[in-house]
Amino acid sequence: MQRNDRNVILTTRYESPCGALLLGSLGERLCLCDWQAAKDRSRVSRRLQRLLHAEFEEGASEVIDEAVRQLDEYFARKRREFDVPLLFAGKEFQTRVWNELLHIPFGSTVSYGELARRIGVPRAVRAVANANGANALSVFAPCHRIVGSDRSLTGYAGGLEAKKYLLELEAASQLPR
Structure with a gap:
Protein backbone atom coordinates (compact mmCIF):
# COMPACT_ATOMS: atom_id res chain seq x y z
CA MET A 1 0.00 0.00 0.00
CA ALA A 76 -3.37 -24.46 19.69
CA ARG A 77 -0.70 -27.05 18.74
CA LYS A 78 -2.31 -27.60 15.35
CA ARG A 79 0.46 -26.05 13.20
CA ARG A 80 4.19 -26.74 13.07
CA GLU A 81 5.18 -24.70 10.00
CA PHE A 82 4.16 -21.30 8.70
CA ASP A 83 3.63 -20.43 5.06
CA VAL A 84 2.89 -16.73 5.29
CA PRO A 85 4.98 -14.78 2.74
CA LEU A 86 7.70 -12.90 4.65
CA LEU A 87 9.57 -9.67 3.94
CA PHE A 88 12.90 -9.36 5.75
CA ALA A 89 14.24 -5.82 6.06
CA GLY A 90 17.88 -5.71 7.08
CA LYS A 91 21.46 -5.85 5.95
CA GLU A 92 22.64 -8.77 3.81
CA PHE A 93 24.26 -10.55 6.76
CA GLN A 94 21.13 -10.19 8.88
CA THR A 95 18.89 -11.59 6.16
CA ARG A 96 21.23 -14.58 5.77
CA VAL A 97 20.82 -15.29 9.48
CA TRP A 98 17.04 -14.80 9.40
CA ASN A 99 16.64 -17.03 6.35
CA GLU A 100 18.64 -19.75 8.08
CA LEU A 101 16.26 -19.57 11.05
CA LEU A 102 13.56 -20.82 8.68
CA HIS A 103 15.48 -24.12 8.34
CA ILE A 104 15.52 -24.98 12.04
CA PRO A 105 12.94 -27.73 12.48
CA PHE A 106 9.95 -27.31 14.77
CA GLY A 107 10.80 -28.51 18.28
CA SER A 108 14.57 -28.28 17.69
CA THR A 109 17.15 -25.86 19.01
CA VAL A 110 20.59 -24.86 17.78
CA SER A 111 23.27 -22.74 19.39
CA TYR A 112 24.46 -19.38 18.11
CA GLY A 113 27.73 -21.11 17.16
CA GLU A 114 25.91 -23.75 15.15
CA LEU A 115 23.88 -21.06 13.39
CA ALA A 116 27.11 -19.24 12.53
CA ARG A 117 28.54 -22.47 11.09
CA ARG A 118 25.39 -23.08 9.09
CA ILE A 119 25.73 -19.76 7.29
CA GLY A 120 29.43 -20.33 6.69
CA VAL A 121 30.95 -17.90 9.21
CA PRO A 122 31.86 -20.01 12.24
CA ARG A 123 33.80 -17.20 13.94
CA ALA A 124 30.94 -14.69 13.71
CA VAL A 125 29.00 -15.97 16.73
CA ARG A 126 28.52 -12.51 18.23
CA ALA A 127 27.39 -11.02 14.91
CA VAL A 128 24.94 -13.91 14.46
CA ALA A 129 23.60 -13.30 17.97
CA ASN A 130 23.12 -9.60 17.19
CA ALA A 131 21.34 -10.40 13.91
CA ASN A 132 19.15 -12.94 15.68
CA GLY A 133 18.24 -10.29 18.24
CA ALA A 134 17.27 -7.86 15.45
CA ASN A 135 14.79 -10.29 13.89
CA ALA A 136 11.54 -8.40 13.22
CA LEU A 137 9.59 -11.57 12.41
CA SER A 138 9.63 -13.41 15.70
CA VAL A 139 7.87 -16.80 15.79
CA PHE A 140 7.62 -16.91 11.95
CA ALA A 141 11.44 -16.77 11.69
CA PRO A 142 11.93 -18.83 14.87
CA CYS A 143 14.69 -17.01 16.72
CA HIS A 144 13.35 -18.59 19.93
CA ARG A 145 14.98 -21.84 18.77
CA ILE A 146 18.46 -20.38 19.27
CA VAL A 147 20.10 -21.22 22.60
CA GLY A 148 23.47 -20.77 24.26
CA SER A 149 26.34 -23.17 23.59
CA ASP A 150 25.55 -24.88 26.91
CA ARG A 151 21.88 -25.22 25.74
CA SER A 152 20.77 -22.52 28.20
CA LEU A 153 18.08 -20.03 27.32
CA THR A 154 19.64 -16.72 26.42
CA GLY A 155 18.23 -13.32 25.48
CA TYR A 156 14.92 -13.03 23.67
CA ALA A 157 12.99 -9.93 22.64
CA GLY A 158 9.79 -11.29 24.16
CA GLY A 159 11.58 -12.17 27.39
CA LEU A 160 12.93 -15.49 28.59
CA GLU A 161 9.51 -16.59 29.87
CA ALA A 162 8.04 -16.22 26.36
CA LYS A 163 11.00 -18.11 24.87
CA LYS A 164 10.57 -20.89 27.41
CA TYR A 165 6.83 -21.01 26.67
CA LEU A 166 7.41 -21.34 22.91
CA LEU A 167 10.04 -24.06 23.30
CA GLU A 168 7.84 -26.00 25.74
CA LEU A 169 4.84 -25.63 23.43
CA GLU A 170 6.88 -27.10 20.57
CA ALA A 171 8.33 -29.89 22.75
CA ALA A 172 4.84 -30.86 23.95
CA SER A 173 3.57 -30.83 20.36
CA GLN A 174 6.21 -33.43 19.47
CA LEU A 175 4.58 -36.02 21.72
CA PRO A 176 2.35 -38.65 20.13
CA ARG A 177 -1.29 -37.62 20.18
Whole structure:
Protein backbone atom coordinates (compact mmCIF):
# COMPACT_ATOMS: atom_id res chain seq x y z
CA MET A 1 0.00 0.00 0.00
CA GLN A 2 1.34 3.46 -0.84
CA ARG A 3 0.40 6.90 0.37
CA ASN A 4 2.17 10.10 -0.69
CA ASP A 5 5.14 8.26 -2.27
CA ARG A 6 5.66 6.32 0.97
CA ASN A 7 4.80 2.75 1.67
CA VAL A 8 2.36 1.98 4.45
CA ILE A 9 2.93 -0.88 6.86
CA LEU A 10 -0.46 -1.92 8.20
CA THR A 11 -0.29 -3.09 11.81
CA THR A 12 -2.50 -5.12 14.12
CA ARG A 13 -1.95 -6.19 17.72
CA TYR A 14 -2.07 -9.93 18.41
CA GLU A 15 -2.50 -11.32 21.92
CA SER A 16 -0.55 -14.56 22.19
CA PRO A 17 -0.65 -16.77 25.30
CA CYS A 18 2.85 -15.54 26.18
CA GLY A 19 2.66 -11.84 25.32
CA ALA A 20 1.41 -9.24 22.87
CA LEU A 21 2.82 -9.14 19.36
CA LEU A 22 2.58 -6.40 16.77
CA LEU A 23 1.94 -7.82 13.30
CA GLY A 24 2.69 -5.71 10.25
CA SER A 25 2.33 -6.17 6.52
CA LEU A 26 3.62 -4.30 3.52
CA GLY A 27 1.81 -5.24 0.36
CA GLU A 28 1.23 -8.97 0.36
CA ARG A 29 4.00 -9.91 2.78
CA LEU A 30 4.38 -9.96 6.54
CA CYS A 31 7.26 -7.71 7.59
CA LEU A 32 6.67 -7.50 11.33
CA CYS A 33 5.83 -9.86 14.17
CA ASP A 34 7.49 -8.21 17.13
CA TRP A 35 6.96 -8.45 20.86
CA GLN A 36 5.30 -5.34 22.30
CA ALA A 37 7.33 -5.64 25.50
CA ALA A 38 10.66 -5.76 23.64
CA LYS A 39 13.18 -3.20 24.80
CA ASP A 40 14.37 -2.67 21.20
CA ARG A 41 10.84 -2.30 19.83
CA SER A 42 11.38 1.25 18.59
CA ARG A 43 14.70 0.35 16.95
CA VAL A 44 13.01 -2.39 14.91
CA SER A 45 10.26 0.04 13.87
CA ARG A 46 12.77 2.71 12.83
CA ARG A 47 14.75 0.16 10.79
CA LEU A 48 11.62 -0.99 8.96
CA GLN A 49 10.55 2.58 8.27
CA ARG A 50 14.00 3.49 6.94
CA LEU A 51 14.67 0.39 4.80
CA LEU A 52 11.13 0.01 3.47
CA HIS A 53 10.57 3.77 3.08
CA ALA A 54 7.39 3.26 5.04
CA GLU A 55 5.17 4.65 7.73
CA PHE A 56 2.99 2.67 10.13
CA GLU A 57 -0.77 2.74 10.15
CA GLU A 58 -3.15 0.62 12.18
CA GLY A 59 -5.21 -1.63 9.97
CA ALA A 60 -5.80 -5.11 8.66
CA SER A 61 -4.74 -6.92 5.52
CA GLU A 62 -5.19 -10.37 4.03
CA VAL A 63 -1.66 -11.38 5.00
CA ILE A 64 -2.18 -10.22 8.60
CA ASP A 65 -5.46 -12.15 8.75
CA GLU A 66 -3.62 -15.25 7.51
CA ALA A 67 -0.79 -14.68 10.00
CA VAL A 68 -3.34 -14.46 12.84
CA ARG A 69 -5.01 -17.68 11.68
CA GLN A 70 -1.67 -19.49 11.51
CA LEU A 71 -0.54 -18.14 14.91
CA ASP A 72 -3.83 -19.29 16.45
CA GLU A 73 -3.22 -22.77 15.02
CA TYR A 74 0.39 -22.76 16.23
CA PHE A 75 -0.59 -21.83 19.78
CA ALA A 76 -3.37 -24.46 19.69
CA ARG A 77 -0.70 -27.05 18.74
CA LYS A 78 -2.31 -27.60 15.35
CA ARG A 79 0.46 -26.05 13.20
CA ARG A 80 4.19 -26.74 13.07
CA GLU A 81 5.18 -24.70 10.00
CA PHE A 82 4.16 -21.30 8.70
CA ASP A 83 3.63 -20.43 5.06
CA VAL A 84 2.89 -16.73 5.29
CA PRO A 85 4.98 -14.78 2.74
CA LEU A 86 7.70 -12.90 4.65
CA LEU A 87 9.57 -9.67 3.94
CA PHE A 88 12.90 -9.36 5.75
CA ALA A 89 14.24 -5.82 6.06
CA GLY A 90 17.88 -5.71 7.08
CA LYS A 91 21.46 -5.85 5.95
CA GLU A 92 22.64 -8.77 3.81
CA PHE A 93 24.26 -10.55 6.76
CA GLN A 94 21.13 -10.19 8.88
CA THR A 95 18.89 -11.59 6.16
CA ARG A 96 21.23 -14.58 5.77
CA VAL A 97 20.82 -15.29 9.48
CA TRP A 98 17.04 -14.80 9.40
CA ASN A 99 16.64 -17.03 6.35
CA GLU A 100 18.64 -19.75 8.08
CA LEU A 101 16.26 -19.57 11.05
CA LEU A 102 13.56 -20.82 8.68
CA HIS A 103 15.48 -24.12 8.34
CA ILE A 104 15.52 -24.98 12.04
CA PRO A 105 12.94 -27.73 12.48
CA PHE A 106 9.95 -27.31 14.77
CA GLY A 107 10.80 -28.51 18.28
CA SER A 108 14.57 -28.28 17.69
CA THR A 109 17.15 -25.86 19.01
CA VAL A 110 20.59 -24.86 17.78
CA SER A 111 23.27 -22.74 19.39
CA TYR A 112 24.46 -19.38 18.11
CA GLY A 113 27.73 -21.11 17.16
CA GLU A 114 25.91 -23.75 15.15
CA LEU A 115 23.88 -21.06 13.39
CA ALA A 116 27.11 -19.24 12.53
CA ARG A 117 28.54 -22.47 11.09
CA ARG A 118 25.39 -23.08 9.09
CA ILE A 119 25.73 -19.76 7.29
CA GLY A 120 29.43 -20.33 6.69
CA VAL A 121 30.95 -17.90 9.21
CA PRO A 122 31.86 -20.01 12.24
CA ARG A 123 33.80 -17.20 13.94
CA ALA A 124 30.94 -14.69 13.71
CA VAL A 125 29.00 -15.97 16.73
CA ARG A 126 28.52 -12.51 18.23
CA ALA A 127 27.39 -11.02 14.91
CA VAL A 128 24.94 -13.91 14.46
CA ALA A 129 23.60 -13.30 17.97
CA ASN A 130 23.12 -9.60 17.19
CA ALA A 131 21.34 -10.40 13.91
CA ASN A 132 19.15 -12.94 15.68
CA GLY A 133 18.24 -10.29 18.24
CA ALA A 134 17.27 -7.86 15.45
CA ASN A 135 14.79 -10.29 13.89
CA ALA A 136 11.54 -8.40 13.22
CA LEU A 137 9.59 -11.57 12.41
CA SER A 138 9.63 -13.41 15.70
CA VAL A 139 7.87 -16.80 15.79
CA PHE A 140 7.62 -16.91 11.95
CA ALA A 141 11.44 -16.77 11.69
CA PRO A 142 11.93 -18.83 14.87
CA CYS A 143 14.69 -17.01 16.72
CA HIS A 144 13.35 -18.59 19.93
CA ARG A 145 14.98 -21.84 18.77
CA ILE A 146 18.46 -20.38 19.27
CA VAL A 147 20.10 -21.22 22.60
CA GLY A 148 23.47 -20.77 24.26
CA SER A 149 26.34 -23.17 23.59
CA ASP A 150 25.55 -24.88 26.91
CA ARG A 151 21.88 -25.22 25.74
CA SER A 152 20.77 -22.52 28.20
CA LEU A 153 18.08 -20.03 27.32
CA THR A 154 19.64 -16.72 26.42
CA GLY A 155 18.23 -13.32 25.48
CA TYR A 156 14.92 -13.03 23.67
CA ALA A 157 12.99 -9.93 22.64
CA GLY A 158 9.79 -11.29 24.16
CA GLY A 159 11.58 -12.17 27.39
CA LEU A 160 12.93 -15.49 28.59
CA GLU A 161 9.51 -16.59 29.87
CA ALA A 162 8.04 -16.22 26.36
CA LYS A 163 11.00 -18.11 24.87
CA LYS A 164 10.57 -20.89 27.41
CA TYR A 165 6.83 -21.01 26.67
CA LEU A 166 7.41 -21.34 22.91
CA LEU A 167 10.04 -24.06 23.30
CA GLU A 168 7.84 -26.00 25.74
CA LEU A 169 4.84 -25.63 23.43
CA GLU A 170 6.88 -27.10 20.57
CA ALA A 171 8.33 -29.89 22.75
CA ALA A 172 4.84 -30.86 23.95
CA SER A 173 3.57 -30.83 20.36
CA GLN A 174 6.21 -33.43 19.47
CA LEU A 175 4.58 -36.02 21.72
CA PRO A 176 2.35 -38.65 20.13
CA ARG A 177 -1.29 -37.62 20.18
